[in-house]
Amino acid sequence: MTREIAVVAFAQTDHRRTSEEFSEVEMLMPVLHDVLAQTGLKTADIGFTCSGSSDYLAGRAFSFTLALDGVGAWPPISESHVEMDGAWALYEAWTKLLTGDADTALVYSYGKSSPGSVRDVLTRQLDPYYVAPLWPDSVALAALQAQALIDAGDTDEPALAAVAARSRSDASANPHAQLRDPVSQGEYLVRPLRTGDCPPIGDGAAAVILAAGDRARDLCERPAWIRGIDHRIEAHGLGVRDLTDSPSARLAAEKAGAFERPVDTAELHAPFTSQEVVLRKALRLGDDVRVNPSGGALAAHPIMAAGLIRIGEAAARVHRGESDRALGHATSGPCLQQNLVAVLEGDPR
């Protein structure tokens, strides 16, 4: 790696159960203005723009092209889109900056889950031959993983409830979170997962600005340098995988250099309580690591943005001097199928 690249700004919406009064671009635009204002940059100053979203969530075809209206893409800008969480858009932008083609990048993502039934929408990402025809919803698949963890002795329902309680209680300090107070664990949604073990369904958006080298130092008092970033995927067949482990998260962390030195903070994209158990094990996070001080995905889960928000939250803690070395993680697919890990560091103080 020849270029130093950092997250220099991060912004997000307040995440809410519904944003029906706004179109996607109307929801997104204030976040874009916020993140640009933090750096003083204008759209024309940005070298590369990359976004992540999925039209299936709101059922609106080509919503990502409409969302581009909020960027101000005329005269034409250098731009790309991934049908994935914005964390993967950040990865693409990072590679673009590495090549030297650009010195700054705007990364954004958004998800509006409120118009549809997201548990059913997510079945459409599954194997279309053997799995999708059964319509196994996202909670059901997470529940199969949770039961496997319970059977293996890796967790139990009280431990899962503790993850839920800690996340919502930490979110009380996060004005953007959707659930900011302890919620009851509630009834089984799909046993062994109760409503409290599941993420809130909601709408939201996030944006990040990346910059290289001295440009980053100009734009941010304490840039969050990306020391490493990597993403790995596992077999798509659930029955082929060991659901109690995440070899892809571990490998991504290793390639990102996460194991070279301990991190003090980790923002994990674990939409279900049981998935935090898997990730803590795979990423070798000890009890001394501050996990999800933002409240994590259990407090706000705008799909397609929640992974980018993990990296943004980790970076923001570095910006504020609350972390010196933080891990940001994003996931995609059922039962933590695909995982991205970024290691962020601040300059010594």
Next chain:
Amino acid sequence: MPDVLKAPLVVEFPFTRSLGPVQSAFLTGLRERVVLGVRTGGDDGRVLVPPVEYDPVTAEELHDLVEVAPTGTVTTWAWNPAPRRGQPLSTPFAWVLVRLDGADTALLHALDAPGPDAVHTGLRVRVRWAAERVGAITDIACFEPYDGEAVQLKGNTGQFENPVTGIVAPARLDYTYSPGRAQSAYIHALGDRRMVAERCPSCRKVYVPPRGACPTCGVATAEQVEVGPRGTVTTFCIVNIKAKNLDIEVPYVYGHIALDGADLALHGRIAGIPYDQVRMGLRVEAVWTEGSRYPDHYRPTGEPDAEYDTYKELL
């Protein structure tokens, strides 16, 4: 702000998918009440069920099909108290991963059981076949608890008469769509037979229909401006193929229309004139039919054609 507009939106497709040789053999086997796995190469030689075309570890192409039993063991489960549309059973059931006897990996399906207390990891189960089978994963209706004898296999290697070569997988998603602030205001005004655009506060361009943002400046539009109802045809095409469920005779003309006062053309059908007489620069006006909340089409006003210079930026 006017009331938020909402409307049901159903997105529905029948996905037609072709099958690879391994998938074809597996799904044809289900039609014939035979479960096949595929053996991976190398020393470990694992049997994957459901079988896949390529080894998930080595990416090697696979083809060595082996019959496995319709009986097996639950490796993990989850009790679903409220079945959703499309799922295998309409009464509460358990989602299960089942490792069939003779297989090394597990298959996802539903287990019909009286309640969660009747299900545990390690439970012995067997396939309950669907009465009508077509060569699809749903040919397995579900699994059911089974504590009987092992089933004798015939050593089927995936050779069948009339193998299935594809599946049709219907997919339907239901949404409640809301168009957002700017488009809601536009649609509300259309109901009153007014066309209300929005002006960019930065570049002053007037957009209709407004989408809430100026795509040039990336800022919110908010100032409302009434435009039309007359405008100029900037470009057009002649449609010769009848669209499904559309009650319009072909050929007809679909055009870009720059409404007076707008800086962006919108599109609409042009009628009230023979299709081969529509031209660039033709002056038209919106026509609402009785009770309609939006213009049905645009028709000539009878004014002289607009000069090219007046609309050349709006093509």
